[in-house]
Amino acid sequence: MSEKFDVIVVGAGPAGTSCAYTAAKNGLKVLLIERGEYPGSKNVMGGILYRKQLEEIIPEFWKEAPIERPVVEQRFWFLDKESMITTSYKGLEWAKEPYNNFTVLRAKFDKWFADKAVEQGALLINETVATECIVEDGKVVGVRTDRPDGDVYADVVVLADGVNSLLAKQLGFHKEWKPNEVALTVMEVLKLPSKTINERFNVKDGQGVSVEIFGDATHGILGTGFLYTNKDSVNIGVGTTLSGMMKKKLKPYELLEHVKQHPMIQPYIEGSETQEYLAHLIPEGGFNSVPKLVGNGVIVTGDAAQFVNAIHREGSNMAMSSGKIAAETIVKAKETGDFSEKTLDSYRTEIYDSFIGKDLKKYKDAAHTFEENPQYFQEYVPLMNQAMNTFFTVDGTPKWEKQKKIIAKMTAGRGKIGLAKDMYKAWKAVK
């Protein structure tokens, strides 16, 4: 006596919950299956939540969602061993409605978000693993779970089962990801009194800072470090491509320890107590790694679909939008009762017409360019730091000579033409 739903959503992260919320709100009978003890218990991201895409799903969500701090300042640090060049933008308009983005702790946020979907009528079950899609006559008609009597049926199954998406792989939508298609992020939540955070980051209560860290944070591997302020903790972490970490024979925790011990970073976290240690794979293959998105009775969303913009560290917002678009597609299909690949394919076209497809396309070569040309992180960041040092150290050398020295240094490695080529390549990759 297996039950049938309109939609089964596998995975209660940002993509799955957005889909369940939107579908339930439109009157569909929705089952949301989560493998963790509760939604969020297994979910990891750096910690930045973007306003726009969630607001399209739940207007004025910030009034009730468990957010940590609205981000009022974005800092960028270019690190060398004992120095850094910084750039930042701080705007107090971001401390007011409608805000720009927020820091969140996923364990709290995802639980709240899933509760909102339940309020809309979605049925949520936890601690249940969807082990495979049930396929009949070339159509996905439901999922098999790891529980006794575990089959459950639906018109459409939405795969929001995260980066590894075993179900999409089972359907042959993608192969095992290659090490350069996934990044590994390791992070810690460090407890610090809010007063200390305010002082160290120069903010008030209700104001947060995000710091993106380039260069020495990752030992020159393609990737970035980050430091985000919560209410009374900070998230510190580092993400690099798996391939880079393998090449340098680095262990993830060693890399994180390196970031935490870095003399430019350590003072910000001094005296803190580790509250949580988290690690997760991030799909960063970009445009070229997006798997097959639609099949008969099935749609792939979020991380499972490689919807991550690594350059702008956006992912949860793309996940939410893709979940919403998936739900809207199914609502439309429900009107005709046709859930074939042909009908559901409007999901794919809508994704590619949205910011998701456009941004993924814009940066389709960026990660690969930076990975194949390690000089950007390994050489230019230290060179920039040395140039600043040369220019600002007052030692009686005339400025004109200093400039000559700097230019000589910058071009020593790769020559003037090499440098120009690198700049052009970088520009082309992100243009």
Next chain:
Amino acid sequence: MNILVCIKQVPDTKIIKVNPKTNTLDRSSAPAILNPYDAHAVEEAVRLREIHGGKVIVLSMGPPQARNAIRKCVEIGADEGYLISDRRFAGADTLATSYALFKAIEKLQHEQGIDLVLCGKHAIDGDTGQVGPGIARRMEIPPLTNVIKVEEVDLEGGKLKVRRKIENGYELIQSSLPCLLTVEKEINEVAYSPLPNMLRAARYEPTVWTVDDLDDVDIKQLGLKGSPTIVGKMWPPEKSSGAEMIEGEAKEQVEKLLAITLEKRELFGVKGGEK
């Protein structure tokens, strides 16, 4: 056979933090879970129902969010769940709690008949183990604590036989029905719930009763007013310290240990100062 199981939602004491100033539990620091012993009680009730028929009714007292603990019981296989929830129950010690639960059981007994009451051995947040026997006393039925096995149930004869864990073994006891059992974890393994139970639990809304839904309640025996317990002082157990780690190769360790032992004169009946 209708079996009533008393359950409690508790903070997960594996991860809960103690407020260093007040020495009270910081309940916000840990998620609320179904008391693990109670899960075994529900599982046992479900197994007995499979054999003897009837239904498994779950009862709890607590704030509205305790409904989630009841849903967990429905996942395990309980048929019905009742929550008594009212500000007037708040602040109850074990005496007032067993009174409140007893009043609810009386009502259920009257409405549907109860043949057996099960409780977990104790709740992991208080560790008193008093509420179960307290209920039995008020119901005037035998309490059998620390049960590790239900040997047999003779419904027609109105009796059952159980194994109770005692200090150096177990004892076999026969009791008349109805009676109340408090169960140890080793009584069973909580089964991985089938999917239909999960779906039913996700939809399940327990019946919530306030004081006014119960009959002939003596308000003075409820909540803080009905609780004679006075907490004099709370302190965390002293952390043992000063342990010395002996490291190195096995041979080195033995030598070091021997040297330390030989230095401890009191071990050899030599008083300080004597040679």
